[in-house]
Every structure is written in structure tokens, then in C-alpha cells.
Amino acid sequence: MKLPILLKISVRSILKNKIQSLISILGLGIGLGCVFLLLLLFIHENSFDRSIPHKENIYRILRGNDCRTTYELGNTIEEEIPAIKSFFRIHQLNQFQLKDNQNKLFEEKNLACADSSIYKFLGIQILKGKASLSKDEICISSSIATKYFGKENPINQTLKIKFDKEFYDLNVCGVYRKMSTYSSLRPNFIGHIDLLSKLLNKSRKQLGHYTSDDNNFKDWNHFDLHTYIRLSDGINPKDIEQKLQVYKNRTSHDKKKELDYKLQAISDIYLYSNNLDGNFYTRTGNPSELIYFLVISILILTIAIVNYIFLTKAKIELRLKDLGVQKAMGASKNNIFKQILFESNLLAIFSLIPASVVMMFGIPFINQTLNRNINVEVLSIWQSYISLVAVLVITGSIAGVLLGYRISKISSVELIKGKLIKRIGKKQWSNSFLIVHFTIFIILVVGILAIKKQLNFAQSGSNNINTDNVIICELNSDELSSKFHMIENEVKKIPGVLKVAGSSFIPPFKDFLPVKLQYENDIIRFDGLIMGTGMLDLLDIEIKEGKGLGNFHESRREMIFNETAAKEYNIKVGSLFNGFMVRGIVKDFNAHSFHAKIRPMVILQQDPQKLYLLAVKTNKTSLQQVQKKLSSFFKEIELYKTINIYTLQDQIDDFYKKEEQQVTIISAFSILAIALSIMGLLGMVLNSISLKRKEIGIRKANGAKTHEIIRMINFSFIKWVLFAFIIACPISWFAMNQWLQNFAYKTELSWWIFVLAGIIAMGIALLTVSWQSWRAARKNPVESLRYE
Template sequence: MVKQELTAAFRSIRRKKVISLISILGLGIGLGCIIVLMALVIHEKSFDTFIPDHRNVYRIISGKNSHVHYPLAESMKNEFPEVKDYFRYYQSGSVQIKVQGTETVREENFGFADPSVFRIMGIDFISGTPAGSMSEVAISENSAIRYFGNLSVSGEMIELRFPEGFLKLSISGVYREFPSNSTLHPEFIADIQLSRKMLGQFQRDLGDYGSSEIQPLGWRNSEFLSLLVLDENADPTELSAKMEKYKELIANPAQDTLRFKLQPVADIYLGSEEITGSFFLRKGNAEELKYYEIISLMILLISLANFVLLSRAGVSERTRELGTRKVYGASQARIRRMVILESFIIVLLSLIPAIFVIEFGIPFINNTLGKTLYGQIFLTPRLWVWLVMLILLTGLLSGWIIGMSYSRISAYKLISGKIPGQNGSKRWNYSFLLLHFTIYMMLVTGLIAVSKQLEYTRSGYTGINPENVIVADLSSDELRNNFLALRDEIRNIPGVISVAGGSFIPPFEHFLPVNLADISGEIIRFDGLIMGEGMTELLGIEVIDGSPFGPYKEGTPEVLINESAAKLHNVKAGDNLLAFRVRGVLRDFHAHSMHSSIQPMVILPQNPARMGLLAIKTDGVNDEKIIRQFRDLYSRISPDEIFEVRYLTEQIDKFYLRERNQSHIIKAFSLLAMVLSVMGLFGISLISISKREKEIGIRKVNGALESEVLVMLNTAYIKWVLLAIVISVPVSYWLILKWMERFAYKTEISWWIFVLAALSAIIISILTVSWQSWRAATMNPVEALRYE
């Protein structure tokens, strides 16, 4: 019996080739998208759960800063019995290294840590041991292969660059890669004590404003990620309260309001949106994940709607066959089983296109979002549970609903075609069409709004002109000591408009807190910048009172402030702000991304011999030639230094990488939603118009024009698309408003966004239906009425 039912199911699928193909492809695309998005969500929620004792591992947070003081973790281990273990970690952006005497290269993931980092994180060594002194470094297996071509590298040498020269380090061992769901992903780990030299370099980057009194490994400098392993019975809240005693040791103007807390390590990846520091950690976004879950739900609804609708339509074409089977003794249960079996076969066949979608989808997700999603995610039991549930839900639900409705109808009604509830069936079809285009409208309006906001973030910067500005790092002592000579030579290059230097060039991502104090001890905190002569003019920042910085004069306590600071403290050019004289007031400008509002700002003058960055404003005509000549000057002064330049606009683009990635994802899934909607609409129109062929034939015999028939058929669908547009507009508007809350400065939600999306929906529906309508309208009525 089962063999007969399988044969009948496959025969039915073959007989209605077009509908079956649409069902299989549509469901396959939908399932593939959902599986990829489910894999992404599961992967994102799994970060740091690979750590052996992850439920008892916590990160120390000071206020909203994930960087804490070097002695803190060790002191807690010594003083609190509930602290079982700890490690400290430091990383300072990219470093320059030499391997086997080759040319200098940049390494983005060079860290400094206690040896316990490997024990706590559960990372094994292939050979050797962790770095045990300031002259050693451990290397990952990937980097060992990349730089040396093999894993037998213990005892080999690398050289790490500092401003004063290279330091030789011996490789102590090779460790296995940190997993793809690890927030921490270093390629080199040197001894934590060596971070003293790297932190000294950071103080040099601050120029004259880097305090010589700061002890990098003391209580006056908070630059370390610190993780604790607690006893399983420890209370993190109670331990946080005990940490208040350490505030007395910390030199921080805000120490009275400072609060320590412990964050579970598994919450770091998705729970660090409000936390600063630790830029080197992989970070996710819980809100972003919700958007992907919503998109996957939308795709699921469209796919299921298509499948149920087309399956129902397909079964409606078999009513005479089902009636005949009932006449020959088939029970209601067997009729239901036949329909369910056919549904399951289509679901299983749809896994073939789903595999292709997954094959292309995972690299797309990784490349677009910068994720680390790999094939091993499909070994996760949780994903398989969801996958099996999805297949069962799709096959069983659709088959059961349709099978139940048709198995109860008498054989006479099935054979005669007098099926009760035909009008309800039409409403059922149109309700699915309504769902399709409502979801399509929401995705397309979201895509247009995101693109509009991203364009605004690029062109909407006020008070500053970042166009045609080239930026280069001045990392070596030779470059800094020769800054003035280098600046003057660059000015002579044709096409160069101006040249200036600074330790920070806006817009940059993070706030630089600057504390101004006077002799009475009063302290005011500002958002800060450190820039040299000519930088405000180069960036097009308007001086509305006073004058910009002139040539640097040591010992002259002068500052520039922005409008917000001037209004807040009621000062103007020439007035004193605490112990500093206000040289000029600048019109408010965006020093950071548009996610944050403009804050009261103070700009300090920089010593030319301490410049960390150099900016070149060009006419934009022949930048390649300018960069080539700049490279020659740069290499002549510091031949071992890596020459790299970037445009300031590229720096700005990085602020909105997450939103840009989101727009790519929405774009891809909007396209898929459109494809699925077109496939569903094509299938619906194919079936419904074929059922009206006799009606169309009669109308044409009675004098109806082809154009009238075409309008009649199209109108039946267009009115439901228009209703979908009406429903989707308020929902889309609300979703766009919620998404834009992350920006302090945002573009308006224009009316044309919804008009454009609506026009695309109407055009797509007209083009999809018109082909079927035209075919029916131009058909010879004799063909339709031949057997009447």
C-alpha cells in the first residue's frame, strides 16, 4: 500500500510540473535562508561558551569601561578566597614585526597576557609552552604556518617594533587556534610584563599630554582586560560590592561615582553595546540579531504561505481522482495520508535547492557581516532540532490542513467539482497574497530607509569637510623628529593644498576624555582633541571667535573650544577657562560618528616633535602621484617603517560598517522575498486563471474585448496588493523609527520611500499576472468551450 501511495504521489508531482517546481524551488529557497539565519543566530549566541568553566568566568568592568588597572585582578585573587584564578590581557591595535629578517609587516592581533590565559580559555599547546619572560612570545598554529611554513618553530626569532627600534623575541611554543566563537582571537601572545613598553608608546602618542608619572603596570593606568574565575558558589554581586575598597587606590576624577561590576564571559559578545574599551574583542549586537530573527520569520511566512497555497491548489486539481478513490473504498485516513505524503516528498525535494542556498549563504554572511560562521555549526544539536521541527511543521501542517479539508468531502461532490467553500478558498488565496506583499513592502521600505540614512552619514557631516584628506601614521621617532621638514617638503608637491599634524584627526570613533584643572584643584572633563597648527583650516572647521592655533610655543597654556563648550561655560576668545586661555571658538562639528551627539570639546595644541598623525589635503586631481612622492619622502626618513595611507572618508565609513552590512543583508533578503512573492503570485494566477478559462470564453463569445478581460483579471490581484501597501506603511514607519534610534543625527523618513516601494510592488504584480492574463485573454474561446 505504501508503495502504491508513493507511486501515486510522485505521479501527481510529475503531472503538475510547473506548480510542483514552483513549490520545490520556493520552499527550498525559503528553507535555505531560514537555516542560514538560524545557524547565524545560534553561532552568535554561542560565543565564549567553549571555555571549560564559562559559567564561572567573569570580566571586570569599571563603570562603563572594560579596561581596568593592572594590579586589580591579582589583588582580588590574593584577598578574596572566592576568586580561584585570573588573567590579564592587553592589545594595542596593530604592531609591526619582522619574521626571519624579512621586511616589516603589520600584525593586527598581537596580545600580551598572563600565562593563565591558555588554562582559563581552554587552549592547548601543540608544542612548547606560554611565554615565560619578556624575551619570549607564543604563536598560533595558523600564524606559524603563515610566517614559517611549518609548526616546528619553537626557538625561532621574531622582532617586535617599538619607536626606539626592534626587540627580538624567541618563540616559546605553538598554541591551537582560538575557536571561531571566541571573542578573543590573538595570533601572538607575549608576556604581560612586555606591555609596559607598549603602554609607554601610547603615552608618546599623547605627546606633551601623556603624563610621565604614569606607571603602566600600577594603579594609575587602566588599560587591561581582566577575567576572573570564581568559585561556583560565589555571588558576583557581593564580590562587586567588596571591590569598592579599591577605589581609594585609583587616580580618577570620577572615582566617587565609579562602580565595579562583574560581567559573565558568555554575555560579553552580545552585551557590550554600552561598554567602552577592549576594541580587539569580537563584538556582536543583540538588537541586530533580533532583526535577523524577524527577517527569517518573514521568509518563513512567505515560504509556508506559498507552499500551503500551491499545495491546496494542486490538490483541488485532483478532486475527481480523490472522489474516484473514495468510491473504490479509500477511507478518510488514507486520503489524508496521501496528501501528507505528497507534502513531505515536496519538502524533502526542496532540501536540494536549500543546500545550494546554504552553500552560497554562509560565505555571503561571513564576507558581508565579517562573521566566523563555519561548517561545524551544522554539527550543533540545537540546529538539527530546529531543522527537524521545521521540516515536520512544514510537511505535516500543510498536508494535515489540506488533507483534513478534502477527506471530509463526499465522493459525489469531489467528482462533480461542487466543492463547498469555493469563495472561502479564493479569500484564502488572496489572504496569502496580502501576506506576501505586506512583508515585501516592509523589507523594501526598510532597505531604502537604511540606504538613505547611510548616505546621510557620509554627506551630512556639518562643520567639517573630510573630502580629499589623506592620513598617515608617524610611528617612528625619525618621522616625528623630522615632522616640520617633512611637512614643508610635502607642501611643495603639486596638487597639495595644505598639510598638518596631530595626535588625533577627526572624525574618529572613540571619545578622548580631557580633564582641565586649575591650581585650586577644580577639574572639568571635556571631549578632547590634540592637533597642530593648520589642522582646523585643513579640515574646514570654522573659527567663529578668535583665531586658530599658530606655530607651537612650549609652555603656552592655550586651547580652542567648540560652541557647545563656550555656551556651557559662558566664555569667549581671550577669556580664561580654568588655567587655560581660550585662543578661539570653533563652530560645532562632528568629531565622532553620528551615533553620538556633539559634546563640549577642548582642543589642545601639539608639539610638532610629538605628532602621531599627518594629514594632507589635496585637490583630488592626481592623488596617486602625490602619494607616490609622499612615500619617497617617508621612506627616506624612516626606511624600516611600513608606509600606509588612508582617506579620512574611509575612516568615516568604518563607523557605519554594521549598518552597511545590515543593508546588504536586507537587500539580499528583499530580493529573495521578491522572488518568492513572484513565484507565489505566478502559481496563484496560473491556477486561478486556468479555472476561469470557461468564464473568459463565455465573456468573449458575448463580446468582451481582450483589454477588458485583461483589466478584469489584473484588478482582482492589484486591489490586494494595494491593501498590502496600506497595511505595511504604518508598520514599516514604526520599524524604521526604531532602527534610527541608534543615531543622534538622522535623515527624515520621506514620503517617497513608501511610494517607491509601493510602485515596485505594483509593477512586479502587474508584470507577473499580466503574462498569464494576456495568455487567457487572447485564447480562442472555442478551445475553452469545446466540451461544453
């Protein structure tokens, strides 16, 4: 059968059954749109650093589970290991203040200091000028050049960067092309490696009184840099790893001598660095998150394909006589098969229209929700086109092959009679499709409810610490820190303020501050906090024994421990521990997210002149008003009008951003799953009612009430929703129980979550079926009998 004839027959068939064709196209389009979106996301996430020249020979050096290495390592291994062709080291300041040539103040991100070899390594193209060759020079990206200099030539212009106590003039020596969206390293500014001392001073400011004055970072005891190496062609990275082990003993830190050197391929950095310590400078993805999204896309596509197969089958059932006549007139099995397969693929091609709409709205949604940058650049990757075409062809062919193969083997006589042979199993098909629909739907709803319940539990605060109505202000200069008492007294005068205290770290906070103390003959690593006077009281942290933090005295050596530390190491109030007096024991509280268990903790007192953070406790009704007044207060000090002011709840919410993203994505796709389920169920109901018109007419003619007809039709569908509920419960329980293993402190999978998901599914089924049943039952029985 020739293509024009196939096209004519297929289009005529599609137009003849408009409603079912429309449902098929919309349903499959939504499913394909979801899969295309998540396929593009998957390809995007797996494409980082793969366009870098000689990427197969470039590695980052790790120490055990840590990314940080010493300054001396790069120079030494290049000289002593000939197989290492070149290297570069990098340290990055993620946030800093900048003044332009008109002395305007800005907050900026991502200033790196690195060896000049970074440009060749990463394929960074310098558009104007040259690379930075001294600590007084800086190279900027093209977007930064446009932002601060417009059309003016930025070369030899000056930017003032604030590192520690003052702004430092840097001469713009070059402009490089903005780095690819697929680069795990994306600095906006690149300075020379000798700028490292100033960046380290800025990074260490938060430690205040406990900051080391040792600026000799060019040795084997300071682990501050990421080191990248390029191997010569044909070199086995395992051989290089073995040679690196001799450098473990160069450090004087006994614990760090035990850490083996390893090499991480540059193409693995983006997706496989979440569990690494010190991975502060590179962008990272989440491979487990990708698995979640791929599973969801498969579930959505399964619903869409199930709909598509059933509706295609239903349409074919309505034209069995036409197919029988064609076969009787000489059409071969192959012709019938081709016709059904062609029509199935044609509908799939039409479904690209709604799929494109889903992608048009979905890409900005995913970018915003997951903080990604999927754009047309992803389509330049050859895997994108192959994946999209493969999904389309496979999806469009499934229904055509399954149905075309079976129907083409049926004799013309049986087709003209309008009945399929029993092995096609009409009822079994419908029932199994319905079960698949609602099993997937219930699993998704349980997932949303369970994740949301855990997030509410985690975001409501932490055990034994009151995080409500706390505002945090960053005192981002030594001048502000030195005026802490003045600022504290002024803030206390603001109406609605209950308590004010300073700190270097305010729990719950994201990072861990390791404090190493000697216990007997061992060095113990405690979870550390550095706080100011009054901070324990502001957060309502209960003191179980002893006293809280008093007035600061530089000569006083005192510590406070939590219950876990006291029990594990037999610490008593009033005793000495590592030369420090134990002032008190506090009740255990979560200093970090609910992902981490409470560890042995020590709390040190900070010098008020070196406090980095100001905490303000307000009453419930005054939080926003106080926040506005604080902004106005700090803006009065002209130099510091970019101070960050946020709530402690914002800081807590940031812990669970990944889970919030997951629940947002799952919710969005679940809405699409609901739409697909309703469309699929609607198609099944329409098909079922069309086949039962005679039965409905006879029942009506014999006195059956409308509600009896509705109940009869509803029961034939609802029982399978109940069966789907029974299947979905253990599957969803297992899946969510596995997900909850990410948390050290978790809520229970309550029974009501499963019941509510079942009620929602049942409600959707009842509304969809009852509406169509009511319409069918209200019709004149004479019309129904005449239809037959």
C-alpha cells in the same frame, strides 16, 4: 496506507502538475535556505566561549560600564577572597610592526600580554615548547608559526616587535594551537604580563606631547587591563561582587571611586559588550542586529509558506475528483489526511535542493558581508541539526495539516463534484495570501530605501566640516614625526595637493578622547581633540570668535572650544580656563559619527615633532594620483614602507559599517523576497486563469477585446496590492522610525520612499499578471471552451 503506496501517489501527483510543483519546491527552498542561513548565524553568534573549561565559573570584572581594571586588582583579590580560585590579566596591541628572522618587515595584529594562567583558563593547547614566563619570551599560534617559519622549528627563534621607538627582540618559547573561531579572545601572539610597559608605550604614542611619562602602571590608579577570574564551584557571583566593592577606594580618582564593581559571565562577553567602554581586545557581536535578521528570515519564510500553502491547495483543487474516487472506493479520512500530509512533506524534502544552493552561496556572502567565520564547525553544535530538522518538519507539515484535516472531512460526493465546501473560502485564501506577500515586500523595500537614505546623509560628511578629498598618512614612528616639517614641505610639491597639516586626531574619528578640566568646583569631562597648526583651516572649520592655532610653543598654554562648550560654561575668548588661555571659539561640528550628539569640546595644539597623522587636502580630480604619489614617497624611506595611507572618507565610512552590512543583507533577502513574490503571484495567476478559462472563452466569443480581458484579470489582483500598500505603510514607518533612533542626527522618512516602494510592488504585480493575462487572452476561445 503503506509508505510505498503513499510515495507512489505523491510522486505521480508532483509530476502531473510540474509547473506548480516546481514553483512550490523553488519557493519553499529559497525560504528555507534563508531561514537555515540565519539560524546558523544565530547559533554561531550565541556559541562564543561556551566550550571553555569551567565556563560557568569564569567572569570578567567590570567597573561600572568599563572593562578596564588595574594591575594590582588581580593579585589582591586572589589573596584576600578565597572563593576566587585563579585569575589572569590581559592587555592587547591590535596593530604593530614585526620583523622576521630574515629582517623582513610585516604588519601584524593581536599581540597580547597576559598572565600565564590564560592558557588553562581558555583551554589553549601548547603544541611545542612552553608558555612565556618573562618579558623577553613570546608564544605564538600555529598559524603564525607556519607563516614565519614554515616547517622549521620556531622554538628559540627570534621575532623583532616594534613597540615604541625601536624593535625589541622576543624569543619564541612556544607554539599553541590556533584558538577556536568561537573564542572572543583570539590573540596571535601571547607575551608575559611584564611586557605590559612596552605595549602601553605603543598605545599612548598618539597623544604625543600630552603623553604621561608615568610608567608606574603597577598601582591602583592606572586602568589598562582586563581581569578574568575563576570562582570555586557553587559560589554565587553576587556575593563576590559585594566583596569587590571594598577595592573601589584604593584609587585616588574620585570619579572612579563611584563606579561599582560587577561581574560579566564569559559567555556573555561576545554579544553583550558593545556598550562597554574599553572593550578593545575582544571580538563582539550585535544582538540587535541578530533580531533584525531573524525578523527578515521570518518574513521571508512567511512568504515561502504562504506560497506553499496556496500552491498545495491549488494542486489539490485540481485533483478533487481523484480524492473523491479514492474515498468512494473505501479510503478513510485518515488515509486522505496521511496522503496530503505526506505529499506536503515530500515537497518540503525536495525543497532542500534549492535550499542547499542558497546556503552554498549564502554562507560565504554572510561571512564576507558581516566579517564572520561560519563554517562546518557550526554544524558540530547539536542545536544546529535540531533547529534545521524542526524548521523543515514544521514547514512541510503546515500545509499538509491545514488542508489534509479540512479535505479529509469532505464527503466523497462533494469531492467528485470538484467543489470545496464554502468554509475553505477560496477567494479569501487567495486574497489574504496576496496581501501578505506584498505587505512584507513593501516593508522590506521601504527598509532598504530608508536605511540607504540615512547612510547617504551620514556619509556625505559632517555638519560644518569639509571632509572631501582628504588623505590621511600615519606617521607610525618617532623618526617620521621628528621629520614632519621636511615631509610637509615635500608633500606640498606634489601636483594636486592644496593643503597639508598634521594632527594626532582627524575628525570625524571613531574613538572619544576625554579631556578633564576644572570648572569652578567641579571636574568637567570634555570631548577632546589634539591637532597641529593648519588643521582647522584644512577641514574648513569656521572660527566664530578669536583665532585658530598658531605656531606651537611648548610654554604657551592655549585652548580652543566649540560653541556648545562656550555656551554651557560661559567661556570667553581671551579669558583663562583651568589655567589655559582661551584662544578661540569654533562653530560646532561633528567630531564623531552621526550616532553621537555634539558635546562640549576642547581642542589642544600638538607639538609638530610628535604628530601622529599627516592630512593632505587635494583637488577633486587628483585624489587617487596624489594617494599613489604619497605611497611612492614613503616607500623611498625603506624602513617605513608599510605606512597606512587612506582617505578621511574611508574613516567616515567605517563608522557606518554595521548599517552598510544591514542594508547589504536586507537587499539580498529582499531580492529573494521579490523572487518569491513573483513565483507566488505567478502560481496564483496560473490557478486563477485555469479556473476562468471558460469565462475567458465566453467573453472572447462575445467580442471582448484582449486589453479588456487583461484589465479584468489585472484588477482582481491589483486592488489587493493597493490594500497591502495601505497596511505596509504604517508598519514600515514605525519600524524605520525605531531604527533611526540609533542616530542623534537623522534624515526624514520622506513620503517618496513609501510611494516608490508601492510603485515597485505595483510594477512587479502588473508585469507578472499582465504577461499571463495576455497569454490567456490571446488563446482561441474554442480551445478555452473545449478545456471545460
